[in-house]
Amino acid sequence: MGNIQTEVKEVKLFIDGEYVESSTNSTFEVKNPATQEVIAHVHEATNEDVDRACRAARRAFEEGPWRKMTVAERCGKIRRMAEIIIERKEELARLEALDVGKPYHVALEREIPRAAHNLSFFADFMEKQGGEVYPMEDEYLNYTRYEPVGVAALITPWNLPLMLTTWKLGPCLATGNTAVIKPAEMTPLTVSLLGEIAKEAGIPDGVVNVVQGFGADSAGEFMTTHPDVDLISFTGETTTGKGIMKNGADSLKRVSFELGGKAANIIFEDANLDKAIPVSIQAAFMNSGQVCLAGSRILVQRSIMDEFVDRFKKAASELKVGDPQDVSTNMGPVVSEEHYNKVTSYLDIANDENSTLVYGGKRPDLPDYLQDGYYLEPTIYIQEDPNARICQEEIFGPVVTLIPFDTEEEALEIANNTEYGLNGVVWTDNLQRAHRISHNVRAGTIWVNCWFVRDLRAPFGGFKKSGIGREGGHHSLEFFTEAKNICIALK
Numbered sequence: 001m002g003n004i005q006t007e008v009k010e011v012k013l014f015i016d017g018e019y020v021e022s023s024t025n026s027t028f029e030v031k032n033p034a035t036q037e038v039i040a041h042v043h044e045a046t047n048e049d050v051d052r053a054c055r056a057a058r059r060a061f062e063e064g065p066w067r068k069m070t071v072a073e074r075c076g077k078i079r080r081m082a083e084i085i086i087e088r089k090e091e092l093a094r095l096e097a098l099d100v101g102k103p104y105h106v107a108l109e110r111e112i113p114r115a116a117h118n119l120s121f122f123a124d125f126m127e128k129q130g131g132e133v134y135p136m137e138d139e140y141l142n143y144t145r146y147e148p149v150g151v152a153a154l155i156t157p158w159n160l161p162l163m164l165t166t167w168k169l170g171p172c173l174a175t176g177n178t179a180v181i182k183p184a185e186m187t188p189l190t191v192s193l194l195g196e197i198a199k200e201a202g203i204p205d206g207v208v209n210v211v212q213g214f215g216a217d218s219a220g221e222f223m224t225t226h227p228d229v230d231l232i233s234f235t236g237e238t239t240t241g242k243g244i245m246k247n248g249a250d251s252l253k254r255v256s257f258e259l260g261g262k263a264a265n266i267i268f269e270d271a272n273l274d275k276a277i278p279v280s281i282q283a284a285f286m287n288s289g290q291v292c293l294a295g296s297r298i299l300v301q302r303s304i305m306d307e308f309v310d311r312f313k314k315a316a317s318e319l320k321v322g323d324p325q326d327v328s329t330n331m332g333p334v335v336s337e338e339h340y341n342k343v344t345s346y347l348d349i350a351n352d353e354n355s356t357l358v359y360g361g362k363r364p365d366l367p368d369y370l371q372d373g374y375y376l377e378p379t380i381y382i383q384e385d386p387n388a389r390i391c392q393e394e395i396f397g398p399v400v401t402l403i404p405f406d407t408e409e410e411a412l413e414i415a416n417n418t419e420y421g422l423n424g425v426v427w428t429d430n431l432q433r434a435h436r437i438s439h440n441v442r443a444g445t446i447w448v449n450c451w452f453v454r455d456l457r458a459p460f461g462g463f464k465k466s467g468i469g470r471e472g473g474h475h476s477l478e479f480f481t482e483a484k485n486i487c488i489a490l491k
């Protein structure tokens with residue numbers, strides 16, 4: 001049975017500083033995607049539980065010390081949360097690998113440190129904020145305060161559970177709001193621990209609450225319709241975002257959405273392929289392709305297509321697919337049976353659309369104990385028609401499509417031929433072209449000769465159906481605050 005952890009956990013709700021059972025004691029199962037073994041029984045929050053969590057968060061906001069304490073004191077506690085995450089990084093990485101199926105070493109080296117950094121970054125950033133002053137000659141003086149909004153619903157997906165939750169929690173807390181968090185139902189383990197981490201860091205009860213459950217007619221929907229929730233920060237599918245917006249509309253909740261993507265990764269003939277190929281492999285297959293920023297459409301200039309295909313295929317064949325807990329594994333399974341069925345349905349679609357299979361397309365050979373896991377080989381197609389479904393729809397799995405192009409204009413047209421606009425990538429040694437492409441691809445982030453390099457001060461979010469609003473740096477602070485202007489007569 002390999003080295004996969006098999007202890008079954010009981011995951012409770014964290015409400016008002018305590019771990020509690022669901023009011024009906026009903027639970028749902030979470031499975032290890034590498035083996036299908038049950039790894040957790042999770043308490044599903046009822047409407048009553050969500051109500052308790054939201055009311056606790058409201059009380060902590062209105063009556064508790066959190067928003068009134070000095071910024072230095074508040075941010076000190078948030079930094080302490082970050083330290084605890086680092087102190088517990090092996091445990092958290094192991095749980096993330098168990099829950100999501102991602103390689104342990106990727107969680108350990110990349111995602112858990114980033115989860116901690118999300119908190120410490122916003123604590124530091126908040127402490128450095130100055131104010132705004134608008135003098136009106138000697139007669140009046142305006143100054144502007146940024147005050148917390150209230151109770152935030154933070155709803156996150158399963159692909160990067162702790163990392164994407166702290167990306168919201170950091171600015172939410174630093175600005176003095178309180179939070180009700182709901183991780184994805186498939187991956188509750190690490191986010192559940194944020195309750196005890198917050199408590200140990202000295203965050204007052206009620207400031208951080210974690211409820212568990214599903215979306216529609218479950219915890220997610222109960223949160224987004226709850227009268228005590230003032231704002232919703234959501235990362236997930238575009239269709240879910242639409243539903244949440246409708247549900248939040250009656251009580252005019254403020255929303256920030258990070259939604260799906262279908263990024264173009266454009267490889268020009270003057271690109272340095274020694275760099276472009278390994279990074280494009282990462283962009284296609286990191287986290288089994290379950291990354292909203294994935295470079296899932298690789299646009300390759302026709303003059304270098306043959307060379308690119310040969311080298312890209314060879315690099316994909318060298319990825320070790322296997323046990324997420326094994327340090328030599330590059331790629332694990334996809335997250336669930338339902339998702340596996342969705343991802344593999346695109347193999348038939350690709351076939352029906354006359355795509356050329358270059359590599360993969362089947363289950364890899366694996367040891368017996370992984371036979372039930374939701375594994376798919378890294379899969380590469382060539383498709384000439386940019387309107388084909390595999391070029392248009394977010395597969396969110398280890399399936400990448402190579403699309404040839406001849407000219408820069410054509411590359412741009414294909415890159416923008418999508419309803420999404422989260423990010424784009426361009427590989428070229430021509431500086432002018434790099435700028436031209438960057439200016440003309442309609443997406444929130446463009447990486448030139450690199451991918452997924454993040455500076456948390458920079459705006460992050462999507463054009464078109466990839467989102468609403470921006471997070472990162474002052475963009476996050478603005479989302480989580482109300483600006484108040486105070487005008488004082490000086491005479």
Ligand SMILES: NC(=O)C1=CN([C@@H]2O[C@H](COP(=O)(O)OP(=O)(O)OC[C@H]3O[C@@H](n4cnc5c(N)ncnc54)[C@H](O)[C@@H]3O)[C@@H](O)[C@H]2O)C=CC1
Nearest residue numbers: 157158183184214215216220221236237240258259260292
């Ligand atoms: N733009 C970005 O930054 C990111 C986007 N994503 C997108 O997320 C998707 C994969 O994540 P999933 O977990 O499948 O997304 P999802 O939209 O199904 O679920 C995300 C979260 O929303 C909750 N939810 C679902 N229905 C809800 C409802 N009606 N009301 C309130 N909450 C609800 C889920 O329980 C989960 O916690 C992909 O499409 C991916 O592109 C994922 C990560 C980052």
Ligand SMILES: O=C(O)/C=C/C=C(\O)C(=O)O
Nearest residue numbers: 159167290291292293454
């Ligand atoms: O770096 C960030 O802040 C967010 C990254 C998000 C993804 O990669 C994702 O959700 O897939």
